[in-house]
Amino acid sequence: MDRTTRSRRWIGGALALAxxxxxxxxxxxxxxxxxxINNAKNGGFENGLTNWxxxxxxxxxxxxxxxxxxxxxxxxxxxxxxxxxxxxVAVQPNSTYxxxxxxxGGYAYLGATGTGTTDVSTxxxxxxxxxxxxxxxxxxxxxxxxxxxxxxxxxxxxAYHVDDVSVFGPDGGGGxxxxxxxxxxxxxxAAGTIGHTSVSLNWxxxxxxxxxxxxxxxxxxxxxxxxxxxxxxxxxxxxxxxQVTATNTAGESAxxxxxxxxxxxxxxxxxxxxxxxxxGYWQNFNNGATVQKLRDVQNxxxxxxxxxxxxxxxxxxxxxxxxxxxxxxxxxEFKADIQAKRAAGKSVIISIGGELGNVTINSDASATAFANxxxxxxxxxxxxxxxxxxEHGINSTYLTKALRQLSAKAGPKMVLTMAPxxxxxxxxxxxxxxxxxxxxxxxxxxxxxxxxxxxxxxxxGKVYSQGSVDFLTGLACIMLEGGLDASQVGLGVxxxxxxxxxxxxxxxxxxxALDCLTKLTNCGAFKPAKAYPNLRGAMTWSTNWDALAGxxxxxxxxxxxxxxx
Numbered sequence: 009m010d011r012t013t014r015s016r017r018w019i020g021g022a023l024a025l026a027x028x029x030x031x032x033x034x035x036x037x038x039x040x041x042x043x044x045i046n047n048a049k050n051g052g053f054e055n056g057l058t059n060w061x062x063x064x065x066x067x068x069x070x071x072x073x074x075x076x077x078x079x080x081x082x083x084x085x086x087x088x089x090x091x092x093x094x095x096x097v098a099v100q101p102n103s104t105y106x107x108x109x110x111x112x113g114g115y116a117y118l119g120a121t122g123t124g125t126t127d128v129s130t131x132x133x134x135x136x137x138x139x140x141x142x143x144x145x146x147x148x149x150x151x152x153x154x155x156x157x158x159x160x161x162x163x164x165x166x167a168y169h170v171d172d173v174s175v176f177g178p179d180g181g182g183g184x185x186x187x188x189x190x191x192x193x194x195x196x197x198a199a200g201t202i203g204h205t206s207v208s209l210n211w212x213x214x215x216x217x218x219x220x221x222x223x224x225x226x227x228x229x230x231x232x233x234x235x236x237x238x239x240x241x242x243x244x245x246x247x248x249x250x251q252v253t254a255t256n257t258a259g260e261s262a263x264x265x266x267x268x269x270x271x272x273x274x275x276x277x278x279x280x281x282x283x284x285x286x287x288g289y290w291q292n293f294n295n296g297a298t299v300q301k302l303r304d305v306q307n308x309x310x311x312x313x314x315x316x317x318x319x320x321x322x323x324x325x326x327x328x329x330x331x332x333x334x335x336x337x338x339x340x341e342f343k344a345d346i347q348a349k350r351a352a353g354k355s356v357i358i359s360i361g362g363e364l365g366n367v368t369i370n371s372d373a374s375a376t377a378f379a380n381x382x383x384x385x386x387x388x389x390x391x392x393x394x395x396x397x398x399e400h401g402i403n404s405t406y407l408t409k410a411l412r413q414l415s416a417k418a419g420p421k422m423v424l425t426m427a428p429x430x431x432x433x434x435x436x437x438x439x440x441x442x443x444x445x446x447x448x449x450x451x452x453x454x455x456x457x458x459x460x461x462x463x464x465x466x467x468x469g470k471v472y473s474q475g476s477v478d479f480l481t482g483l484a485c486i487m488l489e490g491g492l493d494a495s496q497v498g499l500g501v502x503x504x505x506x507x508x509x510x511x512x513x514x515x516x517x518x519x520x521a522l523d524c525l526t527k528l529t530n531c532g533a534f535k536p537a538k539a540y541p542n543l544r545g546a547m548t549w550s551t552n553w554d555a556l557a558g559x560x561x562x563x564x565x566x567x568x569x570x571x572x573x
Contacts, residue, residue, distance in 0.1 A: 044257075047097050047105070047180045048157065051173035053079045059095050063160075066091035075110045075139045075171040076215065083159070084167040085114075091168070094158035097175050098182025099148050105177030107157055108143040114166035118142040120175075121156045124149020134168060153180070190261055191217040191254035197264040200236075203387050204244035204273040210236040214254035214261065223251040223263060231255075244275040279353045279392075281423060284572045285310040286565065287455055287498060287547035288554065289359065292316065294333040297506070297552035301334060302345035302356070305551045306559055308566025311425060311452075312349060313359040313395040315550070317385065319367045324374030324410065325381045326360055326367055328389065346390040355423045358385055361397035369410050370403045379413035386418060393423025393452070396443075404443040411443075415450045426454045427500055427547065430461040430474075430483060436490045445491050455498035455547030458483060459511025466534055474511040478532040480521035484543075485536050488525075494540035500547040503554035503561040515564035518546055526572050541573040 049059040054077050056069045067083040074080040083091035099105060101124070109118050111132060119129025123146045130144045148155065157175055161168045191214045200208035209222065213235050222230040222237045225248055230237050242248065249267035253260050288309040290302060305312050317326040336342050346356045360367050360382075369378050382394055394414065396407070415422055424447065432440035433456050444454050458480055463473045466482020467489050473479060480499050487497045501518055502508035524531035528539045546565050548554060554561045 044176050045179050046174040046176055047099060047182060048095060048173050048175045049097075049183070050095075051109075052077045052171060053081045057081070057093075060093050061095070062093040063091065064089040067093045070169070073112055073137075073139075073169055075112075076213070077171075080169050080171040081159075082113075082167050082169050083161060085161040085163055085165055088163065090160045090163055092158055092160035093170070094156050095173075096154050096156050098154050098180030099152060099175075100178045100180050101148050101150050101152050103178045104145060104147045105155075105175050106143065106145050107175055108141060109159060109173040110139045110141050110171050111159070111168055112137065112139050113168040115162035116140075116142065116168040116170065117158075117160050117162075118144065119158055120144075120146050121158070122152070123147065123155050124152030134166075139171070154182075189216065190259040191215060191256055193261045193264055194220065194235075194252050194254050195264075197250075197252055197268055199250070199268060199270050201388075202270060202273055204275050205242050206238055206240040206387075207242065207248070207250070207270050207272065208236065208238045209250055209252065209268075211252055211264070216256055216258075217254035217261075218256045219254075221253045221255060221260065223253070225249055226251075226267075242272050244272055247271045279350060279355055280421070281355055281452055282310050282570075283495070283542070283544075284569045285453065285498075285545045286562070286569050287311040287313060287425060287453065287500075287545070288503075288551040288562070289313045289315045289547075289549050291550050291552045292328075292331045292334070294331070296556075297550065298555035299334055300552055300555060301336065302342065303348060304555075305349070306554065306562045306566075307352075308559075308562035309354065309551060310545075311355045311357065311423065312551070313357050313397075313425065313427075314391070315359045316362045316397070317358050317360045317367070317382075320381075322374075322377050323371065324367065324369045324377035326358075326378065326385065327381065328358060328385055343389055350390065350392065355392055356390070357393035357395050357423050357425065358382070358389070358391045359395035359397050359427075361399055366398060366400045369407050371406060372409065375406045375410035376413060378410040379417065382410075382414050383417040392421065393418075393425070395425040395427060397427040399429060402439050402443060404439040404446060407443055408446040411447050411450070415447075420450075422450065423452050424450055425452050427457055428454065429457050430464050432456075433483070433487055433490075434465060435486075441487075441490060444487075444496070448492065448496070451492075451496050453496050453498045453544040453547075454487060454492060455500040456483065456487070457500045457549070459500070459502050459508040461511065468534060470534070472534070475513050476532060477513075477517050477520045477524065477530070478534040479511075480513070480518070481524045481531060481536065482534045484521070484525060485534075488536070488540055494542040495544050497540070498544045498547050500549070503548040503550060504557040506556070507549050507553035515561050518561075518565050519568040522546065522568060522572060543572065545569040545572070 070082040085091040114134045117131040121127045128144045128146045194211040194214045196212035251263040428440040467485035472482045502512045505512045520530035523529045526541050
């Protein structure tokens, strides 16, 4: 095993932990001297448990998992034994040392006692399969010549693993490990995801490295602590070369050679949404409607909302799982369909929410998680926007932050649509209406779902029954008079009677409502005070139900939308 020399950058002068109660960091910073060594012995457990004492025979030497070398420590708490393993280390008085170890598995604590000043410890709850570094510093007293460093777990928790323990500082004379030397050049350097403005890079850990420098075309562009990096701010369809070096306090390794050539992807096709557009939801599931691949979506649809994204255990974060019921051989085929639709001038967006789905965005952290994960999906799949179809309540303040963060990443051509229920758009005081107004400058269209609601008030204060031209025009009028631009208003209706529990209207009624709002013709009892010729268009749930009904909706409404003034 390489006798690794882990990070020697100070993280604080004193790091104190009341066991099981919390962690506080205070103090100073400093820089290790060239003569500093790792004073711990057998810190990688390559010689079994030599130099270590474990309580109650709780520790054993194992060959897996290990972080480096061939061995590591596994210690298992049991009963009233917290599986404490310790070593007495020779140190110099009035000196500062950095104590470090890598842990995996259950709760793990790392500390030092007998320092002659303030004893220290730090901990991690563990629980994952990745190795986690614990690190703290301590200063020895005026007469201190040895300290006891230790690790332990916690009562009733699983076994923990430890590797690469180090106590860096002045040589205590106890025969510790050798002084720090420059790490070797990293190996396994490769490119991961290649976008049109970014490239992800990864490599294998280098022995003794505490950090890595990334070079683009010979110029250092990043310094990272892990074994991966994403270089952003690149130009689409452009050739670059990349290299990486390993660093520690002794210096920097040679760069990986030869330089890794990477060409960024071409700028994705981002179609402009037509002045008058037809939106259709495409079902990523089989509920009795026609099962479609994305390539089969009818040509009448200008905006295709993929329904739906899935939430994760992280508040605000979304992901997407392609249904196996759709007949795709793999995800790559689905992505190719997205690109083909976009090449044909269509916008393909990812929808969040729906009747059964929900994404909670009610804090700054969840807003950022949403923006980051939505942007990641846009980059991975080629979606050029998002649709907000949250039907279980929203927080307009934080959802506004989330959408603005996403817009900042995606740029001005991001397509942003919404599909609130009728009750959500009855007043500008509702959270959905406030959200629409908050993001009006980046909003494409709000396609209110004019179905499954029962009777509702129109903008004239009269009650209209769903399923009528007056219902569509009287309720759309609320948005038109409430501050949204006509280009941001669309009529959402079912594609067939099976597409919704109530509120289906024949395509001819949809067309009459469009004429009434844009030209003041074919109105019912309600007639708007003025025409809105820039009205965006109509939306339907769903392209699949439309297909099952012989495309009656798109064949009738699609051409009519295109003929609007």
